[in-house]
Amino acid sequence: MNPLIETALIFLGMQSLLALLRPPATGFLPLSLGGSGLLLLLAGLGAWLAGARGTPLDAAAGFYMALLGALYLGVGPYLREYLSHHEPSRARLEAFLLPLFAAAMVGVLLAPPGYAFLFLWEGMALLGYLLMALEGPDGLAGSRAFFLASRLSGAGLFLALILLAHKGLRVGGLEHLVWAGLVLGFGTKAALFPLHAWLPKAHPVAMSPLSALLSGGMVKLGLYGLYRAQDWAGPPPEWVGWLLVALGLAGAVYALARGLAEEDYKGVLAYSSVENLNLLLAALGAYFLLKSPFFLLAFFFQQAAHALFKGLLFLGSGALPVRELSRLGGLHRLLPRTAAWSFLGALAAAGLPPLAGFLFEWYLYQGFLAAPRGAGASSLLVLGVGVVALVGALAAVSYVRLFGLAFLGQPRSTQAMTAREMGGFGQLGLGVLAGLLLGLSLFPTALLSPLKPPLYPVLPLFLALMGLGGGLVYWVRRKPQRVYDPWDCGFHSPDLQGSALTPQMQPHALGYSEQLLRLFPFLELKAHLSREEMLAPPKVRLEVSDWLEVMETRLTRGYTALAHQVQRLQSGSLHLYLLLQFLTLLLVLGVVWR
Amino acid sequence: MSAFLLLLLAPLFTGSLKWLKARLQNRQGPDPLYDYKNLLKLWRKVWIRPQGSSPLFLLAPVVGLLSTGLAAVFLPLLPGISFAGDFLVLIYLLNLGRFLQVLAALDTGSAFGGQGSYRESLVSVLAEPGSVLALGAVGLASGSLSLAAFSPLSPQNALVYTLVLVALTLALLAEGARMPVDDPTTHLELTMIHEAQLLDHSGPLLALYELSAGMKILVYIGLIALLLPFGGLSFPAALLLAWLALGYLETYGVKLRYLRLPDLMSYNTLSGILAVLGVVLRFRI
Numbered sequence: 117m118n119p120l121i122e123t124a125l126i127f128l129g130m131q132s133l134l135a136l137l138r139p140p141a142t143g144f145l146p147l148s149l150g151g152s153g154l155l156l157l158l159a160g161l162g163a164w165l166a167g168a169r170g171t172p173l174d175a176a177a178g179f180y181m182a183l184l185g186a187l188y189l190g191v192g193p194y195l196r197e198y199l200s201h202h203e204p205s206r207a208r209l210e211a212f213l214l215p216l217f218a219a220a221m222v223g224v225l226l227a228p229p230g231y232a233f234l235f236l237w238e239g240m241a242l243l244g245y246l247l248m249a250l251e252g253p254d255g256l257a258g259s260r261a262f263f264l265a266s267r268l269s270g271a272g273l274f275l276a277l278i279l280l281a282h283k284g285l286r287v288g289g290l291e292h293l294v295w296a297g298l299v300l301g302f303g304t305k306a307a308l309f310p311l312h313a314w315l316p317k318a319h320p321v322a323m324s325p326l327s328a329l330l331s332g333g334m335v336k337l338g339l340y341g342l343y344r345a346q347d348w349a350g351p352p353p354e355w356v357g358w359l360l361v362a363l364g365l366a367g368a369v370y371a372l373a374r375g376l377a378e379e380d381y382k383g384v385l386a387y388s389s390v391e392n393l394n395l396l397l398a399a400l401g402a403y404f405l406l407k408s409p410f411f412l413l414a415f416f417f418q419q420a421a422h423a424l425f426k427g428l429l430f431l432g433s434g435a436l437p438v439r440e441l442s443r444l445g446g447l448h449r450l451l452p453r454t455a456a457w458s459f460l461g462a463l464a465a466a467g468l469p470p471l472a473g474f475l476f477e478w479y480l481y482q483g484f485l486a487a488p489r490g491a492g493a494s495s496l497l498v499l500g501v502g503v504v505a506l507v508g509a510l511a512a513v514s515y516v517r518l519f520g521l522a523f524l525g526q527p528r529s530t531q532a533m534t535a536r537e538m539g540g541f542g543q544l545g546l547g548v549l550a551g552l553l554l555g556l557s558l559f560p561t562a563l564l565s566p567l568k569p570p571l572y573p574v575l576p577l578f579l580a581l582m583g584l585g586g587g588l589v590y591w592v593r594r595k596p597q598r599v600y601d602p603w604d605c606g607f608h609s610p611d612l613q614g615s616a617l618t619p620q621m622q623p624h625a626l627g628y629s630e631q632l633l634r635l636f637p638f639l640e641l642k643a644h645l646s647r648e649e650m651l652a653p654p655k656v657r658l659e660v661s662d663w664l665e666v667m668e669t670r671l672t673r674g675y676t677a678l679a680h681q682v683q684r685l686q687s688g689s690l691h692l693y694l695l696l697q698f699l700t701l702l703l704v705l706g707v708v709w710r
Numbered sequence: 711m712s713a714f715l716l717l718l719l720a721p722l723f724t725g726s727l728k729w730l731k732a733r734l735q736n737r738q739g740p741d742p743l744y745d746y747k748n749l750l751k752l753w754r755k756v757w758i759r760p761q762g763s764s765p766l767f768l769l770a771p772v773v774g775l776l777s778t779g780l781a782a783v784f785l786p787l788l789p790g791i792s793f794a795g796d797f798l799v800l801i802y803l804l805n806l807g808r809f810l811q812v813l814a815a816l817d818t819g820s821a822f823g824g825q826g827s828y829r830e831s832l833v834s835v836l837a838e839p840g841s842v843l844a845l846g847a848v849g850l851a852s853g854s855l856s857l858a859a860f861s862p863l864s865p866q867n868a869l870v871y872t873l874v875l876v877a878l879t880l881a882l883l884a885e886g887a888r889m890p891v892d893d894p895t896t897h898l899e900l901t902m903i904h905e906a907q908l909l910d911h912s913g914p915l916l917a918l919y920e921l922s923a924g925m926k927i928l929v930y931i932g933l934i935a936l937l938l939p940f941g942g943l944s945f946p947a948a949l950l951l952a953w954l955a956l957g958y959l960e961t962y963g964v965k966l967r968y969l970r971l972p973d974l975m976s977y978n979t980l981s982g983i984l985a986v987l988g989v990v991l992r993f994r995i
Contacts, residue, residue: 446819448764455764468806469799477802482795485846485855487990495990498850502983505842506835508802512809513831520816520827524764572799573791581776588772592914595757602760602818603909605899615761615820623816623824631832635972 118173120159121181124152125222128215135211142199142211146541149215150192156185156222167566172226175566179416180225180340183423186552187332188218194431194545195325197538209250210323217243217329224337229348230281234273241266244334248322258321265304265314269338272300280348291349295356298345306338307393308360309367310664315390316374320382324434327382331389331430332423339396339419352404360401365503367394370664372510373636376517376629377660381439384518385429388465388511392422395507398500399480405494410483413569414476420563421464421472424553428461431546435538436522441625443529444522450535455523457546462515464553467508470578472557478572480504510632517628526619626658638663711788712932713779720924721745723953730957745924749917757913760818770814771911771918777807778922778929784857785932787945792858797845797933800857801838804885804926808834811919815907822899826906829968833891833903836975837884843982844877848937850989862939869993871937873985878934880978882952886927889960890974901965927952 131148134141162168163178173181195214199207220240227233245266248259276297279290304311315335319327342360346352368391375387396418403411435454438444448455460471467473484500527533538546556563558578560571601608601615608616626633633639644657685692725745732739741747759767781803784796808830815827851870852861863871884891887904896902899909908919928949935948966974987993 446762449762459766463809466809467802468809469802474802478795478798481798481842481846482855485850489850489990490992498846498986498990499983501846501986502839502843502979505839508805509835509838512805513835516809516812516816516827516831520813524766524813524817525819525824526762570794572793572795577780577799580780581773584776585769585772588776588918589768592757592768592772592918595914597757597759597913599761600758602763602820603822604820617820619819621821622819623821623828628824628828628831631828631969632835635835 118159118163120155121173121222121226124155124159124185125219127152127155128219131215132212135208135215138208139204140208140211142196142207145196145199145211146193146544148192149188149195149218150190150545152218153185153188153190153192157182157189158185160185164563165566171228176340176343177225179420180336181222183336183420184218184221184225184333186420186549187329187423187427190427190431190545190549190552191325191328192545193541193548194434194538197541197545198323198325198434206250210247213243213247213250214326214329217247221329221333221337225340229277234270234277237273238266238270240334240337241270244326244330247326248318251321251323255321258318261314262318265311265318268311269301269304272297272304273302273341276301276345276349292353292355294349295345295352298342298349299356299359302338302341302345303397304338306335306342306397307367307390308397309363309370309390309394312367312371312390312394313664313668316378316383316386319386319389320380320439324382324430327385327433328427328430331386332427335389335393336419336423339393339400339415342397342400343415354405357401357404360397361405361497361500362401364394364396364398364401365500367391368398368507369503369510369636370638372507372514373633373639374662375514376510377626377633377639377662379441379625381436381441381444381518381522382430382433383439384441384514385426385433388514389422389426391507391511392418392426395480395504396422399483402483402497402500406483406487406497408483408486409567410479410486413564413567414479414483416567417472417479417560417564417569418476420556421476421553424549424556425461425464425472428457428546428549428553429465431542431549432458432461434542435535437531437535438529441518441521444532445525445528445619445622446523447527447532447535448523450533451523451537453537453543454546457550458523459519460550460553462519464557466512466515468512469572470557470574470581472553472560473511475557475560475571475574477504477508479569513629513632517625521623521625521628525622526617528619528622624658626660630658633660711783711790712785713782713790715788716782716785716925716928716932717779717921719949720921720928721749723928723949724920724924727953727956730953731960734957734961745920749921752912752917752920753914755913757915758910760820760910762819763817763910766810766814767817767911768915770810770817771915771922773810774807775918775922775925777803778925782925782929782932785929785936786858787932787935792856794855797849797855797857798842800929800933801842801845804929805834805838807922807926811907814911818910820910822902822906822909825900826903826909829903830907833884833971833975836972837881837978840877840975840978840980840982841881841885843979843986844874844881845933847982847985847989848874850986857933857936860936862944863937864939870985870988873981873988875934875937877978877981877985878930878937880975880981882927882930882934884975884978885930887923888927888956889963890966891971893965894960896965901968903968 127148160178160181163173164175167175223236227236245263276294279294307315371387371390375384378384399411399415432454464471464473467477487497489495604616639662642659645654647654726742729739729742781800783790784800812827812830815823849855851867892903931948931952935945938944940947
């Protein structure tokens with residue numbers, strides 16, 4: 117194996133052991149997690165750029181390893197500062213489990229298909245669950261959802277990999293079962309709509325650096341699995357491509373609309389992850405169908421970009437005093453650096469040129485426009501262009517709402533007036549991710565060169581914007597100016613200090629997206645009016661529900677009812693148990709009898 | 711090159727449009743060159759920075775003008791830069807300007823800014839799929855995804871191009887904040903979409919915003935001109951047509967209720983979808 121990867125894994129193991137010391141040695145985290153990240157980045161990038169073919173580290177595994185390495189490089193320094201605010205007993209457990217989690221993710225990339233892969237895959241899920249469970253009772257719903265999703269994912273993979281391991285079973289029609297298992301297993305982890313329900317529950321409750329690792333790194337392994345499955349199970353049947361494209365495009369629109377109804381800062385980010393993942397799955401599905409290189413470019417490029425900007429945004433969310441958008445506001449004054457990093461992340465995530473998110477959409481558009489004409493159903497894929505445009509517009513609105521409500525305007529609560537900026541190590545972590553994101557945006561060929569990408573003039577565009585923009589800003593700033601209150605319709609009275617506007621007059625988190633939400637039939641918007649007294653002004657409360665949640669509750673109720681019925685079997689009656697055993701024996705004999 | 715052309719033409723277009731509207735409404739109206747003078751006046755004035763605003767407040771008008779200008783570079787009215795997929799860069803550069811404008815509207819924490827911000831967001835979501843689909847359809851019909859290679863209207867593609875022109879015209883009205891979508895002459899904050907976002911911007915910043923709004927309309931007119939079959943005269947013809955049409959529309963038409971906008975813009979999306987399908991499934995008249 118590559119000595120760089122060995123050293124990185126040793127670093128992670130050492131950190132886990134050091135964390136057991138008393139007091140926990142979290143001071144080494146920038147070196148151990150960050151350092152291993154650097155090593156993994158170098159090793160992975162080397163394999164990817166050289167187009168390595170051997171096992172265990174081939175080009176695709178190298179790409180994902182570089183992606184994880186870049187994330188660890190940013191999260192390592194950040195984590196040192198973040199954990200210093202936790203009480204020592206908890207910080208010890210976290211510093212013990214996190215490197216193991218990180219190592220398990222790397223292990224998944226190196227494992228051959230079979231029991232080793234399943235062991236590492238389940239280990240990664242279990243460690244993630246344990247880390248999330250450390251959040252205590254607040255995170256219970258989220259960590260349970262995560263656990264259940266990893267059970268579902270595991271079930272699909274067990275089915276698929278066991279069938280694959282017994283090659284003798286590979287008879288006609290069985291490959292469909294294998295692929296169904298793979299799509300279920302990896303699709304659940306990659307938040308394929310409608311199996312995504314766990315992600316918006318789980319990611320917001322995890323601590324910010326863990327959310328960054330989950331959203332940036334772990335979910336990508338589901339995509340890795342689906343891509344890699346081509347080597348394991350042969351070319352996918354056609355229905356896999358269609359399923360991924362249809363569900364992916366539908367899921368992207370659904371997730372964005374649902375994200376616009378979300379009031380939690382990290383919840384919006386989580387839904388944006390669902391959107392990105394579903395779009396990536398659609399790109400992969402379209403690649404399976406059409407084999408167009410544009411989809412492959414889009415697929416790989418956006419995974420790297422998404423890991424970086426989502427990591428940046430999630431790490432930035434660690435400095436927020438509260439998570440509800442309706443209680444934030446005006447944070448750019450208290451958190452100028454976090455605001456700047458988050459702004460960069462939001463620009464990239466909203467898919468605006470010249471940053472990374474746009475290049476992804478550019479490839480995706482061209483891929484869909486290159487769909488064959490007059491070739492039956494696959495020529496209809498060209499309508500994907502419209503969906504991508506809708507997704508792009510909605511993503512921009514979603515990030516305007518997120519950044520605007522949290523960082524701009526006036527503080528909506530007292531908590532929003534008492535935020536504290538992250539210190540040196542935190543800023544270092546954020547800076548590393550921001551630097552990598554900017555580098556990737558401006559020099560996409562550095563990553564994509566093995567795929568020989570067509571490009572639009574990224575660098576000239578960036579230089580023109582920065583140069584001319586800088587000049588104009590400098591010019592306008594030198595012009596005479598004065599500071600005054602914002603326009604309040606002339607309600608300003610001489611005895612009143614400042615403007616007559618109050619923070620409550622700003623748009624509310626749901627009010628901002630209300631009209632947009634009414635466009636989507638799957639969301640139901642209810643307005644409740646209430647008055648405290650006869651003459652008091654009415655208060656409006658908006659509530660959003662969607663049919664997926666309604667279905668989820670019904671499913672849960674049905675399942676619980678079924679479980680109650682099955683409980684009758686566990687009555688404690690010995691006769692019943694003996695009868696069941698006898699029947700099982702008969703069944704087994706009947707199956708094996710020839 | 712075309713960026714400079716549009717930069718110079720934009721105040722003439724918006725200024726003379728005001729003059730035309732005034733004449734149609736039996737008023738004297740301002741000088742057709744009024745907008746040049748107005749921009750110059752605004753540029754010389756002191757500007758006001760609202761209490762507690764962020765650097766985005768200044769950045770938004772600057773990026774707004776630059777992104778519209780850079781988008782115009784890709785418009786092949788005069789020789790410029792051209793490559794496959796440049797129309798997507800053009801649309802997204804316009805989006806970049808709007809992204810910052812909508813953000814800066816939230817910056818002051820004013821109620822009107824917020825209203826303008828979410829209204830403009832709705833308009834953008836409604837208009838974008840239609841215009842991208844329409845331009846994509848033209849690209850498919852011409853066999854090349856670069857604006858310079860877009861083929862003009864001909865009997866072979868008449869049906870598709872009619873649909874595309876419907877979609878682009880509606881997009882022009884929505885993105886340019888013109889009459890059925892937004893009333894550019896309103897002074898009532900509650901009904902504003904575009905103006906509500908600029909309420910706190912003054913002096914040079916307002917000048918930048920006004921200039922980029924004018925240029926944005928011209929960029930859309932330029933896109934429409936690419937489809938007209940008049941050769942070198944396409945752009946002047948499109949300009950004249952748009953000038954007359956906007957003047958008449960804003961004199962005799964009324965603004966649509968904001969909540970009815972999705973109904974109007976659904977025609978935009980629908981004609982975009984039909985145009986693409988028309989190319990792929992080879993619709994003929």
